[in-house]
Amino acid sequence: MNARDLITGAQNTWCPGCGNFVIQFALKNTIAALGKEGVDTDRIVLVTGIGCHAKMADYLNINSFYSIHGRTLPVATAIKMANPELVVIACAGDGDCYAEGLDHLVFAAKRNTDITLLVHNNRVYGLTTGQYTPTSPLGFRGRSTPSGTVEEPFNPLEIMLASGATFVARGCTRRMDLLQRTIMEGIRHPGFAFIDVLQVCASYFNLSDYYERSVYEIRDHDERDFEAACRKAREWDYNTDAPIGLGTIYRAERPTLEERLSAVRGTETDREATIRNVLEKRT
Amino acid sequence: MLFGVLFTFMEELSVLIGGKAGDGINSAGMVVAHLFNRMGYRVYMYFDYPSLIKGGHNFAIVRAAKEKIGAHRSQVDFILALNQDTIDFHQDMVHGKTVALYDRSKVRAEGVGIDLAQILKEENAPPVMGNSCIIGAFAKAAGIEWKVIEEVFARQVPKALSLNLRVARRGFDGARECCRIATLTSSALPVISGNEAIGLGLIHGGLDAYVAYPMTPTSNILHFMAEVAESHDMLVFHPENEIAVMMMALGLGYAGKRTAVGTSGGGFCLMTEGLSLSGMSEIPVVVVLGQRAGPSTGMPTYTAQSDLQFALHAGQGEFPRLVVAPGDAEQAYAWSDLSLQLSWKYQVPAVILCDKTLCEGFYSFSRPDFKIPRIGLPPGASPGPAYARYHLSENGVSPMLAPPRQDTVIKVNGYTHDQSGITTEKADIAALMSEKRQKKGTALAGEISSLNPVVVDGDTGTDTALICWGSTTGVCREVAAVLGLRLVQPIVLSPLPEKVLQDALRGTDRQIVIEENAEGQLAMLLARHGIRPDSHIRRYDGRPFTVEELEARAREVLA
Ligand SMILES: Cc1ncc(C[n+]2csc(CCOP(=O)(O)OP(=O)(O)O)c2C)c(N)n1
Numbered sequence: 001m002n003a004r005d006l007i008t009g010a011q012n013t014w015c016p017g018c019g020n021f022v023i024q025f026a027l028k029n030t031i032a033a034l035g036k037e038g039v040d041t042d043r044i045v046l047v048t049g050i051g052c053h054a055k056m057a058d059y060l061n062i063n064s065f066y067s068i069h070g071r072t073l074p075v076a077t078a079i080k081m082a083n084p085e086l087v088v089i090a091c092a093g094d095g096d097c098y099a100e101g102l103d104h105l106v107f108a109a110k111r112n113t114d115i116t117l118l119v120h121n122n123r124v125y126g127l128t129t130g131q132y133t134p135t136s137p138l139g140f141r142g143r144s145t146p147s148g149t150v151e152e153p154f155n156p157l158e159i160m161l162a163s164g165a166t167f168v169a170r171g172c173t174r175r176m177d178l179l180q181r182t183i184m185e186g187i188r189h190p191g192f193a194f195i196d197v198l199q200v201c202a203s204y205f206n207l208s209d210y211y212e213r214s215v216y217e218i219r220d221h222d223e224r225d226f227e228a229a230c231r232k233a234r235e236w237d238y239n240t241d242a243p244i245g246l247g248t249i250y251r252a253e254r255p256t257l258e259e260r261l262s263a264v265r266g267t268e269t270d271r272e273a274t275i276r277n278v279l280e281k282r283t
Numbered sequence: 284m285l286f287g288v289l290f291t292f293m294e295e296l297s298v299l300i301g302g303k304a305g306d307g308i309n310s311a312g313m314v315v316a317h318l319f320n321r322m323g324y325r326v327y328m329y330f331d332y333p334s335l336i337k338g339g340h341n342f343a344i345v346r347a348a349k350e351k352i353g354a355h356r357s358q359v360d361f362i363l364a365l366n367q368d369t370i371d372f373h374q375d376m377v378h379g380k381t382v383a384l385y386d387r388s389k390v391r392a393e394g395v396g397i398d399l400a401q402i403l404k405e406e407n408a409p410p411v412m413g414n415s416c417i418i419g420a421f422a423k424a425a426g427i428e429w430k431v432i433e434e435v436f437a438r439q440v441p442k443a444l445s446l447n448l449r450v451a452r453r454g455f456d457g458a459r460e461c462c463r464i465a466t467l468t469s470s471a472l473p474v475i476s477g478n479e480a481i482g483l484g485l486i487h488g489g490l491d492a493y494v495a496y497p498m499t500p501t502s503n504i505l506h507f508m509a510e511v512a513e514s515h516d517m518l519v520f521h522p523e524n525e526i527a528v529m530m531m532a533l534g535l536g537y538a539g540k541r542t543a544v545g546t547s548g549g550g551f552c553l554m555t556e557g558l559s560l561s562g563m564s565e566i567p568v569v570v571v572l573g574q575r576a577g578p579s580t581g582m583p584t585y586t587a588q589s590d591l592q593f594a595l596h597a598g599q600g601e602f603p604r605l606v607v608a609p610g611d612a613e614q615a616y617a618w619s620d621l622s623l624q625l626s627w628k629y630q631v632p633a634v635i636l637c638d639k640t641l642c643e644g645f646y647s648f649s650r651p652d653f654k655i656p657r658i659g660l661p662p663g664a665s666p667g668p669a670y671a672r673y674h675l676s677e678n679g680v681s682p683m684l685a686p687p688r689q690d691t692v693i694k695v696n697g698y699t700h701d702q703s704g705i706t707t708e709k710a711d712i713a714a715l716m717s718e719k720r721q722k723k724g725t726a727l728a729g730e731i732s733s734l735n736p737v738v739v740d741g742d743t744g745t746d747t748a749l750i751c752w753g754s755t756t757g758v759c760r761e762v763a764a765v766l767g768l769r770l771v772q773p774i775v776l777s778p779l780p781e782k783v784l785q786d787a788l789r790g791t792d793r794q795i796v797i798e799e800n801a802e803g804q805l806a807m808l809l810a811r812h813g814i815r816p817d818s819h820i821r822r823y824d825g826r827p828f829t830v831e832e833l834e835a836r837a838r839e840v841l842a
C-alpha cells in the first residue's frame with residue numbers, strides 16, 4: 001500500500017497526558033518507516049487485548065484484531081502461523097499480559113513465534129479505573145488494595161529471559177525516539193520480540209517524574225551475552241529505587257515456530273486422496 | 284457354559300474381549316471386528332475402560348450383523364478373557380451357549396483354556412501378543428478359516444507380523460471349533476471410529492487447521508489429525524490450554540484458515556469467552572464437543588448427553604450458532620463437513636455435539652459423499668479502501684476477506700463495532716448490529732431446513748414415536764424396528780428446525796424422548812418450541828443403552 005493516513009477517524013478517548021499517545025506515535029512512525037523500506041502496510045496486522053492500550057486497534061488505520069482481555073498472544077501467534085508473510089504486532093496491557101494471560105506470554109517466548117509484543121506497562125489497570133497489576137510496586141494503593149498491595153511485583157524481563165525469548169527490551173514513553181528505535185528493532189528481529197514499555201498513566205499512576213529521574217539508555221552492553229542480560233534485567237526490580245535501563249537487553253537467534261512447523265508439514269493437498277488413503281488402511 | 288462341538292451357522296454375533304489396561308484390548312477388539320468385516324459383516328465396537336493407564340479392567344464388545352448397527356447387546360456369544368475380571372464381571376452377559384476362551388495361565392473358568400504364558404515363552408513373544416493368541420483360538424472356536432486371520436493380520440497388525448501370526452496359530456491349533464459363523468457376500472468396509480469420521484468429514488469440508496488440547500473423548504481426533512498432517516498439508520497444533528486453542532482458532536480464521544477445535548465439557552468451559560468472541564467478531568470456528576459423564580471431571584472415560592443445554596447457551600450475549608448432533612459415523616462425517624461449510628458461509632460458530640459412545644465407538648463406514656451438498660460462500664467482496672468487514676447486507680452476512688489485500692484494512696472486533704469494525708457504543712448502531720447477527724441466524728435456519736436436518740426412520744405409519752439425538756440413534760433405530768415405532772432424530776439442534784421436526788412428528792400422539800442425561804435436556808429444548816413429549820426414558824450412569832435394556836424400558840413406558 002502507498003502512503004495512507006495511518007490514523008482512523010475514530011474519536012480518541014485516552015486521557016490528556018497519557019503515555020499511550022507516545023506509543024501510538026512511535027508505532028505509526030515505525031509503520032510509515034517500514035512502508036518506505038518496502039514493507040507493505042497491507043501486510044501488517046495489529047492484535048490487541050482489552051484495556052486502554054487496546055484502543056490502538058481503533059486508532060491505527062491498519063488490519064487489526066481487537067481481541068479479548070489477556071488473549072492477544074494466541075491470536076497473534078495463530079495469525080503468524082496461518083500466514084508467515086504477515087507482520088504481526090501485538091499491543092497488550094500489563095494487566096492483560098502479565099495477569100490475565102501470563103500463560104500465553106511464557107509460551108510465546110518458548111515458541112519463538114516471529115511476532116512483536118509491546119506491553120503498555122502502566123503498572124496499573126487503567127480501563128477498570130486503577131487497580132494494582134503484577135508490576136505495581138509493593139504497597140501500591142489501588143482501588144482493590146486501599147491499604148496497599150501485599151505482594152511484591154515480578155520482573156517481566158526475567159520471566160522472558162527464563163522462558164526463552166530471543167529479543168528482550170524495555171522502552172519508556174518518556175523517551176519516544178529510543179522507543180521508536182526499539183520497536184523497529186523488535187519488528188526486524190526474526191523471532192519473538194518482547195518490549196516492556198513503561199507507560200505513564202496520567203490518571204491512575206503518574207510516574208512521569210520518577211521515570212524522568214531514573215531511566216537511562218543502555219550502552220556498552222553485550223546484548224548477545226545471556227548472563228549479562230540477566231544482570232541488566234535484574235538491575236531494577238520494578239519495586240525499589242534503581243537506575244532503569246532502556247533499550248535492547250538480550251538478543252539471540254533461534255529457529256522460529258513457523259520455520260519449524262513448515263519443516264514438518266505434509267505436502268499432499270488433494271483431500272480426496274488423503275481421505276481415500278485413510279479409509280483404505282481401515283478396511 | 285458350553286462344551287463339545289456345535290455346528291451352528293450364526294448370522295449375528297457378539298464377542299467380548301477383556302483384560303487389564305495395557306493388554307491392548309482396544310486393538311484386539313479391532314482385529315476381531317476386522318475378522319467379521321472380512322467375512323462380509325457390518326460391525327460395531329464398544330470400548331469400556333476406566334481412566335487409568337495400567338491395570339484396571341478394560342473390555343471391548345464387538346458386534347457383527349448383516350445390517351449396519353450402532354449399539355451392542357446385553358449378552359455375548361463369546362468371551363475372550365485375558366484376566367479373571369473378564370469372567371467374573373460379565374456373568375450377567377452370559378447366555379446358555381456363550382463360549383469362554385481364556386488364558387489358562389491366569390484365569391480360572393469353564394470353556395476353552397489356552398496357556399498363553401507357555402505359548403508366549405515357547406515362541407519368545409512379548410506379553411502383549413497374548414491377545415493375538417486368544418484371537419487365534421477364538422477364530423478356531425468360531426469356525427473362522429485360518430486364511431481370514433492371515434489376511435486381517437497382514438493389514439491390521441503393523442508390527443512383528445510373522446511372530447504375531449505364529450502366536451495366533453498356536454491359539455488356533457489349541458482350540459476347537461464350537462460353531463461356524465456363516466460367511467456373507469458383502470464386501471469389507473472401512474471400520475472407523477466416530478472421532479475419525481469427524482476428522483475425515485472436516486477434511487472433506489475444507490479444513491485447513493485443527494487445534495486442540497487433549498481431553499477424552501476427543502483426544503483421538505487430535506492424534507488422528509496429527510498423523511494425517513504428516514502427509515497432508517494441514518496445520519495441527521496443541522497449545523498451552525483450551526483458552527489458547529480457541530483464540531488460536533479465531534486468529535487462524537481471521538487469516539482465512541478453516542479451523543476446527545476439539546474438546547470435552549471442561550475444556551469447552553475455558554473456550555466459552557472465545558466462543559462469544561467468535562459470535563461478535565463473526566469469525567467462523569467449528570468446535571467438536573465430545574460429551575462425557577460430568578459434572579466436573581466426572582467419569583472421564585464414560586458417556587453422557589448432558590452438555591446439550593451448555594452447548595446451546597455457552598458464551599455471553601446473544602449470537603446465532605450451529606449445533607449439530609450426529610448419531611453414527613456416516614452422520615458424523617456428513618455433518619462435520621456441513622458444519623464447517625455452514626460456519627464459513629454464515630460466519631458463526633458451529634458445535635459438533637458428540638459423546639464418548641460415538642467418538643470412541645467403531646463403525647462400519649460407507650462414505651456418504653454424494654449426499655453432502657456443497658454450500659458455497661456468500662458473494663465475495665472486492666478489496667479496496669471502501670471495504671468494510673461488517674458491511675450491512677440484506678441477510679446479515681458480510682463479505683469476508685483475509686489479510687493481506689491491497690489497499691484494504693480488515694478490522695475484526697469483539698467490542699460492539701460499526702461496519703468498518705471500529706468500536707462504538709452508539710445506540711442505533713448497537714441495535715443494527717444485533718439485528719444483523721439475528722438475521723444471520725434466520726438465514727442459517729432457512730438453509731438448514733433444506734438439508735434434511737431431521738432423520739425419520741422406523742415405522743412411519745404408527746402413532747408412537749421415539750425421539751432421540753446423538754449416539755443413542757443406533758440403539759433407538761433397532762428398538763424402533765423391533766417394537767414397530769417411528770424414530771425421529773433431530774440432527775440440527777440450533778437453529779432447531781422447528782417446522783421440519785413438527786412434520787416428522789405429524790400423526791403421532793405419543794412421543795417418548797430417549798436421553799442419556801437426568802434432566803431431559805432435549806425435552807427442555809423441544810418444550811421451548813412447543814413440542815411436549817409425554818414420556819421419557821433417561822439414563823445417567825455413564826453407560827450407553829444396550830438394545831435389550833432400551834427395549835425393556837420402552838415396553839414399560841408403552842405398557
Ligand atoms: C475476562 C475479563 N476480565 C476482566 C475484564 C475487565 N477489564 C477490562 S480492562 C481490564 C484491565 C486493564 O488493565 P491493563 O491490561 O493493564 O490495560 P490498561 O487499561 O492499563 O491499558 C480489566 C480487568 C475483561 N474485559 N475481561
Ligand code: SF4
Nearest residue numbers: 015018052126201202
Ligand atoms: S486511564 Fe491511564 S492509561 Fe488509561 S487512558 Fe487514562 S491515562 Fe491512559
Ligand SMILES: [Mg+2]
Nearest residue numbers: 093094095124
Ligand atoms: Mg495497565
